Amino acid sequence: xxxxxxxxxxxxxxxxxxxxxxxxxxxxxxxxxxxxxxxxxxxxxxxxxxxxxxxxxxxxxxxxxxxxxxxxxxxxxxxxxxxxxxxxxxxxxxxxxxxxxxxxxxxxxxxxxxxxxxxxxxxxxxxxxxxxxxxxxxxxxxxxxxxxxxxxxxxxxxxxxxxxxxxxxxxxxxxxxxxxxxxxxxxxxxxxxxxxxxxxxxxxxxxxxxxxxxxxxxxxxxxxxxxxxxxxxxxxxxxxxxxxxxxxxxxxxxxxxxxxxxxxxxxxxxxxxxxxxxxxxxxxxxxxxxxxxxxxxxxxxxxxxxxxxxxxxxxxxxxxxxxxxxxxxxxxxxxxxxxxxxxxxxxxx
Amino acid sequence: xxxxxxxxxxxxxxxxxxxxxxxxxxxxxxxxxxxxxxxxxxxxxxxxxxxxxxxxxxxxxxxxxxxxxxxxxxxxxxxxxxxxxxxxxxxxxxxxxxxxxxxxxxxxxxxxxxxxxxxxxxxxxxxxxxxxxxxxxxxxxxxxxxxxxxxxxxxxxxxxxxxxxxxxxxxxxxxxxxxxxxxxxxxxxxxxxxxxxxxxxxxxxxxxxxxxxxxxxxxxxxxxxxxxxxxxxxxxxxxxxxxxxxxxxxxxxxxxxxxxxxxxxxxxxxxxxxxxxxxxxxxxxxxxxxxxxxxxxxxxxxxxxxxxxxxxxxxxxxxxxxxxxxxxxxxxxxxxxxxxxxxxxxxxx
DNA sequence: CTGAAAGCGCTTACAG
DNA sequence: CTGAAAGCGCTTACAG
Numbered sequence: 001x002x003x004x005x006x007x008x009x010x011x012x013x014x015x016x017x018x019x020x021x022x023x024x025x026x027x028x029x030x031x032x033x034x035x036x037x038x039x040x041x042x043x044x045x046x047x048x049x050x051x052x053x054x055x056x057x058x059x060x061x062x063x064x065x066x067x068x069x070x071x072x073x074x075x076x077x078x079x080x081x082x083x084x085x086x087x088x089x090x091x092x093x094x095x096x097x098x099x100x101x102x103x104x105x106x107x108x109x110x111x112x113x114x115x116x117x118x119x120x121x122x123x124x125x126x127x128x129x130x131x132x133x134x135x136x137x138x139x140x141x142x143x144x145x146x147x148x149x150x151x152x153x154x155x156x157x158x159x160x161x162x163x164x165x166x167x168x169x170x171x172x173x174x175x176x177x178x179x180x181x182x183x184x185x186x187x188x189x190x191x192x193x194x195x196x197x198x199x200x201x202x203x204x205x206x207x208x209x210x211x212x213x214x215x216x217x218x219x220x221x222x223x224x225x226x227x228x229x230x231x232x233x234x235x236x237x238x239x240x241x242x243x244x245x246x247x248x249x250x251x252x253x254x255x256x257x258x259x260x261x262x263x264x265x266x267x268x269x270x271x272x273x274x275x276x277x278x279x280x281x282x283x284x285x286x287x288x289x290x291x292x293x294x295x296x297x298x299x300x301x302x303x304x305x306x307x308x309x310x311x312x313x314x315x316x317x318x319x320x321x322x323x324x325x326x327x328x329x330x331x332x333x334x335x336x337x338x339x340x341x342x343x344x345x346x347x348x349x
Numbered sequence: 350x351x352x353x354x355x356x357x358x359x360x361x362x363x364x365x366x367x368x369x370x371x372x373x374x375x376x377x378x379x380x381x382x383x384x385x386x387x388x389x390x391x392x393x394x395x396x397x398x399x400x401x402x403x404x405x406x407x408x409x410x411x412x413x414x415x416x417x418x419x420x421x422x423x424x425x426x427x428x429x430x431x432x433x434x435x436x437x438x439x440x441x442x443x444x445x446x447x448x449x450x451x452x453x454x455x456x457x458x459x460x461x462x463x464x465x466x467x468x469x470x471x472x473x474x475x476x477x478x479x480x481x482x483x484x485x486x487x488x489x490x491x492x493x494x495x496x497x498x499x500x501x502x503x504x505x506x507x508x509x510x511x512x513x514x515x516x517x518x519x520x521x522x523x524x525x526x527x528x529x530x531x532x533x534x535x536x537x538x539x540x541x542x543x544x545x546x547x548x549x550x551x552x553x554x555x556x557x558x559x560x561x562x563x564x565x566x567x568x569x570x571x572x573x574x575x576x577x578x579x580x581x582x583x584x585x586x587x588x589x590x591x592x593x594x595x596x597x598x599x600x601x602x603x604x605x606x607x608x609x610x611x612x613x614x615x616x617x618x619x620x621x622x623x624x625x626x627x628x629x630x631x632x633x634x635x636x637x638x639x640x641x642x643x644x645x646x647x648x649x650x651x652x653x654x655x656x657x658x659x660x661x662x663x664x665x666x667x668x669x670x671x672x673x674x675x676x677x678x679x680x681x682x683x684x685x686x687x688x689x690x691x692x693x694x695x696x697x698x
Numbered sequence: 699c700t701g702a703a704a705g706c707g708c709t710t711a712c713a714g
Numbered sequence: 715c716t717g718a719a720a721g722c723g724c725t726t727a728c729a730g
Contacts, residue, residue, distance in 0.1 A: 068708090111446065129413055130414065277651050362721095414723080419723075705725090
């Protein structure tokens with residue numbers, strides 16, 4: 001007969017209330033307590049009540065590390081976004097956290113700075129934490145990142161763009177976003193409807209979404225027989241007010257006949273509007289100015305900025321909810337959710 | 350004699366490369382491998398080399414969950430900030446992550462929305478993850494949060510403000526920030542030097558730092574015998590461009606003799622500047638306008654905004670480095686680090 | 699300086 | 715529906 005060893009003197013107890021404590025108090029096995037807490041399988045009604053009472057009394061909180069180690073899944077959700085200095089992503093992130101936190105998930109934020117290698121590196125680091133879900137921005141990424149995403153088997157939702165996979169696919173790509181192309185087209189059509197004909201497109205950063213908007217601009221102008229490739233200004237630097245001002249001046253210098261400028265982001269357009277004021281330009285009579293995203297302050301400009309309002313909060317919430325469904329194994333009816341956009345016409349066009 | 354059970358058939362192996370794999374390949378015990386990897390205690394030079402070679406060959410990455418469970422310390426650093434919609438905190442956070450990530454720490458971000466109860470709740474949740482370190486904003490918080498911070502024994506650094514504890518204390522409060530009071534005083538003195546006498550203070554949000562700046566304004570005006578309590582406008586709403594515009598109009602309506610307005614944050618001041626333009630006010634002749642923080646766009650305004658530049662990147666880096674020292678048990682020479690501020694005089698004053 | 703044993707606090711995989 | 719055993723991948727606490 002093997003004597004069970006006495007309570008070891010080499011204690012490493014953390015002082016924490018454990019599941020075993022809860023089980024003891026509820027007079028059930030740790031397994032039953034574990035199942036009752038997670039609502040897994042059927043557990044006798046009365047036992048569930050006893051477990052819950054014990055949890056209450058002891059103030060038990062599960063240990064995320066122990067849970068992650070045993071189940072190979074943490075309570076983290078990895079979120080990869082390009083920047084936090086663009087208010088767009090801040091709003092998106094807030095909405096994501098507001099949805100995920102009440103469900104018990106901690107957000108792990110990775111800032112990629114629009115750099116594919118940095119994204120891959122961040123993904124690699126975050127995957128070590130075995131996130132329960134992943135949120136990534138857009139569809140363009142390195143082969144390595146794509147591979148990691150496919151191999152890890154972790155549910156993943158793509159933000160910002162619409163990614164359509166065949167509905168028959170049993171392994172679809174999940175996305176919540178809007179058609180950047182259509183939005184760019186809509187803004188250009190608005191400018192055309194205002195009677196503008198020499199419509200420039202001015203962009204910085206040059207991420208995939210920006211280029212999709214540019215394609216919308218191209219298509220609208222082509223359809224109206226107003227397309228002129230020389231009216232496209234692409235600047236690789238990050239977008240900012242100062243750059244918008246600089247681009248306005250450059251465009252007017254190099255193409256004085258331009259009668260409207262469609263900026264790919266509101267910060268550029270705001271900067272251009274401020275520069276126009278300094279230069280004494282009449283907006284929109286001499287040159288109309290349009291932006292994208294409806295960021296803070298755009299409604300305060302003089303004149304107020306015409307822009308495309310992108311529903312960031314809605315997008316973040318929808319993406320987080322979709323991810324929640326995927327993580328719990330629920331059925332996701334639509335793999336590609338379009339949150340739309342809204343043309344906001346103000347005084348600058 | 351107890352026969353050791355054969356390799357269990359009930360395998361739960363994750364496919365992951367483990368420390369045991371590394372140890373086997375390096376022909377050492379897992380303990381030696383563990384110590385070699387962490388640089389803990391002395392390990393024979395040759396053994397370290399063998400372990401490192403094995404790590405390389407296998408592409409081993411330690412499992413954060415297992416490490417956290419065994420050591421009662423995760424590789425997370427909890428960061429509690431009020432908002433992400435204020436560029437100030439975005440810059441701060443970027444700098445913190447840039448310093449902490451290379452050292453192997455993951456940042457857990459909690460947004461408190463300037464709400465003490467939300468902060469306490471977030472702290473409670475984050476503490477479950479047993480963070481290796483904590484970064485909090487300012488010194489004002491709930492008793493509960495204060496208690497949690499004291500009890501958990503986790504190194505903690507306070508951002509934004511200067512918190513002076515007796516140098517003799519063997520349990521000092523660590524802080525990296527600047528004197529908000531002094532900065533508010535300096536800006537007010539600048540306005541006085543410009544010949545302004547009826548200087549209003551206009552603030553939103555009303556967090557502790559804002560009120561410290563206000564006290565600086567009060568003291569400067571008192572010293573110059575220009576203090577008038579009716580020139581203080583405090584608005585509880587979050588600060589924004591639109592609110593700045595609204596406050597400017599209100600102030601000029603209720604106190605037409607005001608010749609300068611010191612806004613507690615640049616977004617308010619920017620909004621005021623735009624409103625002044627709409628109203629046809631001459632800035633700074635009729636009314637001078639000053640802000641705080643030197644946020645994006647302030648230099649692009651018409652006229653450009655006079656403000657206080659707060660060194661966010663420097664602050665974030667210094668705080669993260671201090672935390673790194675505390676987490677590794679190194680000696681921290683100065684518990685309270687002043688990163689200073691800079692008066693940036695532009696056209697609006 | 700090195701290692702065998704035990705344990706961190708959960709869950710998986712079986713068995714009944 | 716419930717539970718005893720084993721294990722997740724590390725580190726602590728001892729012992730030598």
